[in-house]
Amino acid sequence: MKQLVREVKITGTGSYLPEKVITNEYLETKIDTNAAWIYENLGIKERRIAAENQATSDLASNAALNAIENAGLVVSDIDLIIVATATPDRLAPSTAAIVQDKIKAYNAVAFDIAAVCSGFLYGMSVASQYIATSVYDNVLVIGADTFSRITDWTRRDAVFFGDGAGAAIFSHGDKDEGFLAFRLYTDGRGKWNYTIPAGGSEIPSTHESVEQGLHFFQMNGREVYNTGTKVLPIAINQVLADTGLTVDDIDYMIPHQPSIKILQKTAEIIKLPWEKVLTNMDKYANTSGGTIPILLDESNRSGKLHRGSTLLFAAVGSGWTYGASILRWS
Numbered sequence: 438m439k440q441l442v443r444e445v446k447i448t449g450t451g452s453y454l455p456e457k458v459i460t461n462e463y464l465e466t467k468i469d470t471n472a473a474w475i476y477e478n479l480g481i482k483e484r485r486i487a488a489e490n491q492a493t494s495d496l497a498s499n500a501a502l503n504a505i506e507n508a509g510l511v512v513s514d515i516d517l518i519i520v521a522t523a524t525p526d527r528l529a530p531s532t533a534a535i536v537q538d539k540i541k542a543y544n545a546v547a548f549d550i551a552a553v554c555s556g557f558l559y560g561m562s563v564a565s566q567y568i569a570t571s572v573y574d575n576v577l578v579i580g581a582d583t584f585s586r587i588t589d590w591t592r593r594d595a596v597f598f599g600d601g602a603g604a605a606i607f608s609h610g611d612k613d614e615g616f617l618a619f620r621l622y623t624d625g626r627g628k629w630n631y632t633i634p635a636g637g638s639e640i641p642s643t644h645e646s647v648e649q650g651l652h653f654f655q656m657n658g659r660e661v662y663n664t665g666t667k668v669l670p671i672a673i674n675q676v677l678a679d680t681g682l683t684v685d686d687i688d689y690m691i692p693h694q695p696s697i698k699i700l701q702k703t704a705e706i707i708k709l710p711w712e713k714v715l716t717n718m719d720k721y722a723n724t725s726g727g728t729i730p731i732l733l734d735e736s737n738r739s740g741k742l743h744r745g746s747t748l749l750f751a752a753v754g755s756g757w758t759y760g761a762s763i764l765r766w767s
């Protein structure tokens with residue numbers, strides 16, 4: 438179902454990346470891979486890895502505080518905290534509740550969203566509904582993941598992911614600014630193509646599940662590519678139709694960072710010039726829920742975004758979950 442949104446805008450952005458860097462060349466010394474192949478096919482040169490004493494909530498809290506400061510607010514102004522993550526600190530309580538305590542935003546309601554790489558896009562949609570209906574005034578949405586904790590660093594697919602967090606503040610806007618529309622989708626038939634088998638109620642944690650590596654992610658890379666290049670154009674074209682815009686009206690696409698090949702193929706299908714597609718996977722790899730808000734924050738702070746810029750967001754993640762949104766920057 439389409440969601441048309443009015444008078445909801447982003448008033449601040451923030452991000453946080455851990456200090457530790459792992460390059461493709463380093464991974465060449467550890468696993469059967471090739472640095473040049475990784476960059477050519479995935480667009481990745483290096484990724485950031487959280488320190489041993491850093492949990493997802495630590496990355497999220499740093500990004501949150503940066504976003505609150507950028508919006509000109511204080512933590513007591515925040516009414517709701519949404520954390521989009523596939524790597525929560527614990528199964529309970531929510532990572533959002535832990536973040537609330539760490540940044541001392543005790544006025545805020547807090548909960549998590551689990552949509553993996555589409556998580557921040559889903560969180561943006563939820564936040565927009567709360568603002569549009571005047572339930573809350575300031576909503577903090579965070580995308581944060583520490584995929585290094587669920588990566589088997591002896592396998593070739595260890596090259597895909599990195600750790601990081603991004604955040605944005607959603608507040609009331611004026612007419613003709615802010616979000617214009619969302620399109621969100623889920624197709625549970627794709628649930629096996631990217632999954633973390635153990636640790637939940639289906640396969641509880643045991644010595645056997647650990648020994649079998651069932652707490653690491655498992656991914657069918659070919660299906661991720663095939664699905665991404667199929668569903669992203671569908672979601673994008675639908676949200677363009679909802680708003681009456683064309684691809685020529687888009688100033689920048691700020692997508693999830695699955696791989697350079699997926700984004701190049703998507704841009705080709707929707708006929709969006711490649712120079713309008715923003716990426717940072719060369720520096721950070723795929724940070725899952727963190728990809729869109731990290732890239733948004735970099736674009737905001739670099740001065741790339743201007744009042745009236747029309748931004749297209751798009752993501753595809755495990756589930757399958759996918760969608761797109763259009764925002765007029767203010």
